[in-house]
Amino acid sequence: MNNQMAFLDHIDLEDFKASVERTTRAEEYPGAVRIDRNIPIYDGDTVDDSLIPEWTRLFETGPGVLVIKRAIRDLDAIDAASAVFQQIIEDEKAAGIAASDHFAKAGANDRIWNSHQKLCLRAPEVFLRYMTNPVIDTLYRSWLGPGYQMAAQVNQVRPSGKSQSPHRDYHLGFMTDAQLRQYPEPVHRHSHLFLMQGGVAHIDVPVDAGPTKLLPFSQVYPQGYAAAALPEFRDYFEQNYVQLPLEKGDCVFFSPALFHAAGENRTSDVVRMVNLLQASSPMVRAMESLDRAAMSRAVFPYLKGMDEEMLRLAIAATAEGYPFPTNLDSDPAIGGLAPESQQGLLLRAVREDWSAAQLDQELDAQLERRKA
Template sequence: MNNISIKEQRDHEVWVSSEAGDLEIFREQTSQITKSEDWPYAQDVIRNIVVYDGQNVRGWTKDPKSKRELMAEWTTVLSQGPGVLVIKRAMADLVAVDRATEVFEGIISAEKETNLAGGDHFAKAGSNDRIWNALEKHCIADPVNFTDYYGNTTLAMVSEAWLGAGYQITAQVNRVNPGGSAQAAHRDYHLGFMTNEQMSNYPSHIHKLSPLLTLQGAVAHCDMPVESGPTKFLPYSQLFLEGYLAFTRQEFQDYFEENYVQLPLEKGDAVFFNPALMHAAGENKTSDIYRLANLLQVSSAFGRAMEVVDRNRMLSALLPVLQSAKQSGTLPDDMLKSAIAAAAEGYSFPANLDLDPPVGGLAPKTQAQKIKEIIFKE
């Protein structure tokens, strides 16, 4: 193999372009059949999704051996299996669920009155109501109910199965109103919140890493028949490396719409899935169901820097230096951009999405983007 072919091969292996990804390979991966015998702790396999009984799960938590084996099974479902699992009656205390619903509805009403209700990255205005940072707001509004709701060994166990100890939970409540439209199929946080141009700047091993840092989940706060639009999933689609970029292409969107599966959910059920799984909220075709779910986003303890850095303080000192260097031409633009990258926050999250909602895009502008706009008049 000559040097040119080695260079080309490495470039192809490391960088994922917007044209990458073979639909036939994707079709083969997502044509797998989920076999019940592969998942001995499951209650059932329905439409390729592994389903567990919450009462059984709560019993297994009391036996260390069964608990560890079940967690290993969940890890395998999410990584190598269909990528999605449902736990029926994950919330044993439906009174606590109903009280949480009251809290959420109160927050939605209050935020509408104060015009705090912000933008949504995946829904048209008016089709849904969303609470950003619902975890904190829930805790402050009713700490007793928060304790009853999140004092849930099942939620803790599936989070630890995917992420290990020290995970952090965030939550966003989404209420899809009657007539609310369906989402376009997508992957989720982290890479799933970026544009194709941004995603193509991350090497392939980061495309593999991204879904390992987050667990996506949702708790149903009402019965959700299929016509109300519970989430549509394409099992095994998390296996497709190029999916973050490829899934924006029309042929993949069409394939999803022809092959997705949906399961009805009952109040208290929970669904958990690999964030790389191709999925989309369905259309609420009903006239009377306000489909309310508490969307759980659980993050790895490792998704953060080692030190706390006051970047606002740094930029207050740095900004006049950058402006002077730009105006005088003493430093080229690439050096200025490198200095900004070292000092400014280059990622949109974590963010206060009430104050800085992702209107017009999937994520708020980063600190680095804002500084570049000042320096380079972008």
């Protein structure tokens, strides 16, 4: 038996309980306005960079989940985005596209894959109002640092929509047991450190409407990716999960290694819409492919005249933030350690007042240089 098999064969529910049966202490999270069922609750009006060390610790060794009330204060922007998403759902249904769910039965909900790019290309003004958010930016930087890459998927759950199975998420959470057993222990312990999950409530979501079921502290259990599929762990999750109601504009963020599942919509009249945010470090492979050059072209006319902070947030939400991988023969580092990133190019285009045609030309040239 190799060491890897020994690591994954030592999966013990009592060890798991010892990891998760803990209490979140208010004094450890002084920036939170309260602790609700072990989950720190923050006020979006008071979020700034002083919270970054607290949040880093919270996701790594703490409860692994937090809620930010009023993270998005522009509720009109949420409503405008919801209207675009509804139209996309109808258009995709008409085109015969039936988006399935990873962890729920087909037909239980409406799913928009790559809602981030689809919103940007269909309604760039709405996209910028919706995504240029300093609260979300601070959260992502607390865990992923600069250059993070945003993606999103809309999940709309109708009345009677059933729960997902409890799970962990991408990367190892999307593998079979046989596949994940091929990866060594450090990958199981650390791969989740490069990703962050979240969700924006597009309507008020009472508990009966099925907000995400969460098990605080479960991200710290090192064998959790293999354990998540075992019946005894799933039973324990179902007996001990936490659900918190959300109001429109609230955000929940959690480690992808946290045991979680979308809840059952037990209402007769609430159609639950949440935009599921998935951000990744620029140093890892993201789950979805986005045409960030097309997104950069779409938002460019609306970037001119923005103040520096809003411009930074807009570009962070839109363009590719990392200069690698690339072809260093044709795209060498000149005057530094790395070539210019797409975000750097887009920022330069705004500051130098390029035309849309010049931006098109420079983006195409950059993409060509990066080809093998």
